[in-house]
Amino acid sequence: xxxxxxxxxxxxxxxxxxxxxxxxxxxxxxxxxxxxxxxxxxxxxxxxxxxxxxxxxxxxxxxxxxxxxxxxxxxxxxxxxxxxxxxxxxxxxxxxxxxxxxxxxxxxxxxxxxxxxxxxxxxxxxxxxxxxxxxxxxxxxxxxxxxxxxxxxxxxxxxxxxxxxxxxxxxxxxxxxxxxxxxxxxxxxxxxxxxxxxxxxxxxxxxxxxxxxxxxxxxxxxxxxxxxxxxxxxxxxxxxxxxxxxxxxxxxxxxxxxxxxxxxxxxxxxxxxxxxxxxxxxxxxxxxxxxxxxxxxxxxxxxxxxxxxxxxxxxxxxxxxxxxxxxxxxxxxxxxxxxxxxxxxxxxxxxxxxxxxxxxxxxxxxxxxxxxxxxxxxxxxxxxxxxxxxxxxxxxxxxxxxxxxxxxxxxxxxxxxxxxxxxxxxxxxxxxxxxxxxxxxxxxxxxxxxxxxxxxxxxxxxxxxxxxxxxxxxxxxxxxxxxxxxxxxxxxxxxxxxxxxxxxxxxxxxxxxxxxxxxxxxxxxxxxxxxxxxxxxxxxxxxxxxxxxxxxxxxxxxxxxxxxxxxxxxxxxxxxxxxxxxxxxxxxxxxxxxxxxxxxxxxxxxxxxxxxxxxxxxxxxxxxxxxxxxxxxxxxxxxxxxxxxxxxxxxxxxxxxxxxxxxxxxxxxxxxxxxxxxxxxxxxxxxxxxxxxxxxxxxxxxxxxxxxxxxxxxxxxxxxxxxxxxxxxxxxxxxxxxxxxxxxxxxxxxxxxxxxxxxxxxxxxxxxxxxxxxxxxxxxxxxxxxxxxxxxxxxxxxxxxxxxxxxxxxxxxxxxxxxxxxxxxxxxxxxxxxxxxxxxxxxxxxxxxxxxxxxxxxxxxxxxxxxxxxxxxxxxxxxxxxxxxxxxxxxxxxxxxxxxxxxxxxxx
Numbered sequence: 001x002x003x004x005x006x007x008x009x010x011x012x013x014x015x016x017x018x019x020x021x022x023x024x025x026x027x028x029x030x031x032x033x034x035x036x037x038x039x040x041x042x043x044x045x046x047x048x049x050x051x052x053x054x055x056x057x058x059x060x061x062x063x064x065x066x067x068x069x070x071x072x073x074x075x076x077x078x079x080x081x082x083x084x085x086x087x088x089x090x091x092x093x094x095x096x097x098x099x100x101x102x103x104x105x106x107x108x109x110x111x112x113x114x115x116x117x118x119x120x121x122x123x124x125x126x127x128x129x130x131x132x133x134x135x136x137x138x139x140x141x142x143x144x145x146x147x148x149x150x151x152x153x154x155x156x157x158x159x160x161x162x163x164x165x166x167x168x169x170x171x172x173x174x175x176x177x178x179x180x181x182x183x184x185x186x187x188x189x190x191x192x193x194x195x196x197x198x199x200x201x202x203x204x205x206x207x208x209x210x211x212x213x214x215x216x217x218x219x220x221x222x223x224x225x226x227x228x229x230x231x232x233x234x235x236x237x238x239x240x241x242x243x244x245x246x247x248x249x250x251x252x253x254x255x256x257x258x259x260x261x262x263x264x265x266x267x268x269x270x271x272x273x274x275x276x277x278x279x280x281x282x283x284x285x286x287x288x289x290x291x292x293x294x295x296x297x298x299x300x301x302x303x304x305x306x307x308x309x310x311x312x313x314x315x316x317x318x319x320x321x322x323x324x325x326x327x328x329x330x331x332x333x334x335x336x337x338x339x340x341x342x343x344x345x346x347x348x349x350x351x352x353x354x355x356x357x358x359x360x361x362x363x364x365x366x367x368x369x370x371x372x373x374x375x376x377x378x379x380x381x382x383x384x385x386x387x388x389x390x391x392x393x394x395x396x397x398x399x400x401x402x403x404x405x406x407x408x409x410x411x412x413x414x415x416x417x418x419x420x421x422x423x424x425x426x427x428x429x430x431x432x433x434x435x436x437x438x439x440x441x442x443x444x445x446x447x448x449x450x451x452x453x454x455x456x457x458x459x460x461x462x463x464x465x466x467x468x469x470x471x472x473x474x475x476x477x478x479x480x481x482x483x484x485x486x487x488x489x490x491x492x493x494x495x496x497x498x499x500x501x502x503x504x505x506x507x508x509x510x511x512x513x514x515x516x517x518x519x520x521x522x523x524x525x526x527x528x529x530x531x532x533x534x535x536x537x538x539x540x541x542x543x544x545x546x547x548x549x550x551x552x553x554x555x556x557x558x559x560x561x562x563x564x565x566x567x568x569x570x571x572x573x574x575x576x577x578x579x580x581x582x583x584x585x586x587x588x589x590x591x592x593x594x595x596x597x598x599x600x601x602x603x604x605x606x607x608x609x610x611x612x613x614x615x616x617x618x619x620x621x622x623x624x625x626x627x628x629x630x631x632x633x634x635x636x637x638x639x640x641x642x643x644x645x646x647x648x649x650x651x652x653x654x655x656x657x658x659x660x661x662x663x664x665x666x667x668x669x670x671x672x673x674x675x676x677x678x679x680x681x682x683x684x685x686x687x688x689x690x691x692x693x694x695x696x697x698x699x700x701x702x703x704x705x706x707x708x709x710x711x712x713x714x715x716x717x718x719x720x721x722x723x724x725x726x727x728x729x730x731x732x733x734x735x736x737x738x739x740x741x742x743x744x745x746x747x748x749x750x751x752x753x754x755x756x757x758x759x760x761x762x763x764x765x766x767x768x769x770x771x772x773x774x775x776x777x778x779x780x781x782x783x784x785x786x787x788x789x790x791x792x793x794x795x796x797x798x799x800x801x802x803x804x805x806x807x808x809x810x811x812x813x814x815x816x817x818x819x820x821x822x823x824x825x826x827x828x829x830x831x832x833x834x835x836x837x838x839x840x841x842x843x844x845x846x847x848x849x850x851x852x853x854x855x856x857x858x859x860x861x862x863x864x865x866x867x868x869x870x871x872x873x874x875x876x877x878x879x880x881x882x883x884x885x886x887x888x889x890x891x892x893x894x895x896x897x898x899x900x901x902x903x904x905x906x907x908x
Contacts, residue, residue, distance in 0.1 A: 046769075062155050210224040394441045590656070854878055
């Protein structure tokens with residue numbers, strides 16, 4: 001401690017801090033470590049990130065700290081629709097004795113102690129506004145910077161990731177490039193994965209990925225885990241306007257657009273009319289198919305005799321040169337020559353047993369005769385498989401041909417273990433192409449004329465196995481990860497064979513009995529940005545493409561016969577829920593109503609009907625409105641408003657939607673006086689200042705609203721209104737995917753069911769918090785005391801006294817910085833932080849900001865408990881709170897259950 005500090009003053013402040021701790025303990029039970037860590041951060045003038053589940057007294061703790069330190073308190077409940085100005089504040093018009101004037105309305109950030117609840121539910125832009133205020137200790141609004149109060153302490157909470165919200169075992173989910181039922185995905189995980197968590201919820205690592213929604217609204221492939229847990233309660237089934245359907249537990253979280261505000265809503269809270277945030281476009285990965293050679297190897301493993309083309313070429317050359325061949329070599333030539341063993345025996349006048357014994361290794365003197373016959377045979381090099389009969393399967397299929405070939409089979413054919421059969425009446429040219437492909441790869445094709453059209457059959461058990469091993473013939477759900485050329489060809493022929501164009505209703509309709517195949521087609525369409533509509537009719541699934549999606553379809557695919565005329569296909573099948581008052585406000589404050597041709601804009605009718613259409617606009621029209629808004633906003637920002645006012649006061653006012661009546665209400669000027677100013681070059685100072693200030697404020701507000709609305713229509717999502725909700729009682733296992741960071745995935749019929757309850761803080765922004773404090777459940781004795789203390793009377797509030805003034809708190813913060821730390825302890829802090837950057841357990845470590853934070857917090861802890869120097873125990877007590885949010889555990893270590901605290905403990 002420096003010599004010029006009054007030690008009596010230090011003792012006095014330490015006594016008051018001790019009293020403050022005792023006052024807080026009157027309300028807070030069983031959280032001693034949490035209290036000490038939070039108070040140390042307050043003394044160190046640093047902010048805290050607090051993690052806990054709901055109901056553990058976070059708000060009570062922070063509010064009580066504010067009371068006992070005589071600090072002002074505010075609470076911000078973060079939600080996805082919260083805007084930056086909702087936190088920082090905005091300018092409003094206020095009536096005064098002198099007339100109306102602009103007044104800054106401070107947001108909740110203007111308090112000594114601010115609780116930012118569930119910060120990971122706010123959007124990144126709102127998080128950034130809060131964190132910038134924390135960093136700069138000021139807020140800029142209306143062109144003016146406003147300092148935040150002293151002391152200033154932010155405590156932000158976030159809920160830990162939970163595997164909550166799960167699927168019915170029969171529900172569909174996307175994982176590893178294919179569609180699964182949840183129960184099949186779980187069985188796969190149990191058989192092929194590693195059990196990484198074995199509590200009530202079992203979690204499996206299967207080195208898997210799924211499609212997830214990022215906070216920017218983009219669908220990406222992301223790592224995931226599979227989990228299972230027991231559930232008893234209501235199971236909800238939701239169906240949307242486009243026919244998507246999903247069955248989930250009552251706590252399954254969805255992203256929902258409710259009247260223009262995107263928020264997290266659990267299944268039991270969803271209402272008809274809410275719009276699920278659903279994928280408008282997927283980004284499916286491409287995985288090459290197994291090679292032809294790999295598929296032949298698999299046939300060999302199944303017990304078939306396989307002969308390769310290169311082997312036949314070599315054997316023909318050897319045979320022609322008169323060299324002796326082995327029995328295996330001659331057997332391979334026999335298969336290529338299409339001789340059965342019986343036919344070969346007859347040609348050399350030997351018994352069938354003699355030929356069989358020779359090929360099994362017996363030396364019975366017939367090899368010369370066999371060589372002679374095979375030398376004269378028509379041996380064509382190729383890839384052959386023998387299974388009672390010879391089957392030729394050559395590798396001449398491109399990905400595009402394979403997609404067409406399999407799509408035709410699945411759409412128009414049937415498959416048994418030994419036969420592939422297709423029948424087609426209307427697409428004669430397509431069937432001819434299919435036959436040509438089959439014959440080119442060496443297959444024997446039988447064609448028969450039937451009343452239903454030509455029937456084509458391939459009898460070959462090895463070929464059926466080959467198609468399944470190489471192209472997943474029997475499990476087409478795997479084809480989502482096929483190469484793009486395969487997917488496009490598969491989808492085109494599949495839709496072409498079973499769809500028709502309804503000219504009156506301007507839509508393409510496709511029918512299919514199989515739910516899984518319908519779901520596959522829906523996902524494949526989403527991969528090219530087409531949103532299909534799904535209906536279940538008479539035990540069939542009908543898939544429709546309509547509106548602007550027809551244009552996208554025809555851009556990618558062939559249409560049989562005359563293609564539909566695509567002009568006018570900007571029909572409004574997609575709508576977007578919007579807050580009508582905010583849309584109207586945006587148009588108004590940009591003065592767009594005062595510009596010529598307002599009613600001629602393409603979006604005008606949809607905008608005009610916004611209120612009567614239940615707060616919805618057609619998405620194409622709203623996008624057009626936003627385009628016009630953005631162009632108008634750029635013009636407004638480029639306008640030098642002072643010059644515009646000099647040129648024409650009335651016109652300048654209209655640029656931000658101000659009528660003469662608005663100016664009368666906003667100033668002390670009469671309508672007549674303003675009218676004179678409009679008509680002359682006389683510019684009343686009050687009017688000039690009012691219009692200039694209002695213009696600046698309105699342009700800033702318009703920019704914020706434009707950003708908000710832009711987020712609604714950007715990215716790979718659209719809003720799909722819930723039209724049906726059913727529930728049923730259920731008891732049994734539920735299954736889901738756990739996705740690090742984003743905590744969402746797609747599931748359900750037609751690809752719906754995005755759940756997304758958090759926007760995780762970026763690592764760089766976490767670093768702005770001095771400490772991350774974990775709040776755990778109280779032990780049994782503490783919980784009993786909580787029950788006794790807060791249930792013994794009707795009024796459960798417990799009074800506390802002010803224990804330290806804000807002035808004393810600020811003085812204590814100054815004195816904390818002057819607490820001395822020995823050089824060896826300082827070096828220990830530096831070495832500890834540096835070691836996080838070299839640890840094998842961590843992907844990356846902490847920055848020098850962590851070193852500074854740990855030293856200051858160690859000083860604060862020493863001061864708080866009555867010492868005037870830093871001890872080793874202070875560093876050890878504060879190391880985890882300072883470092884746990886600044887390090888990232890290596891994925892392999894995380895998979896083994898290593899937490900940031902475990903890694904820090906090892907380094908300590």
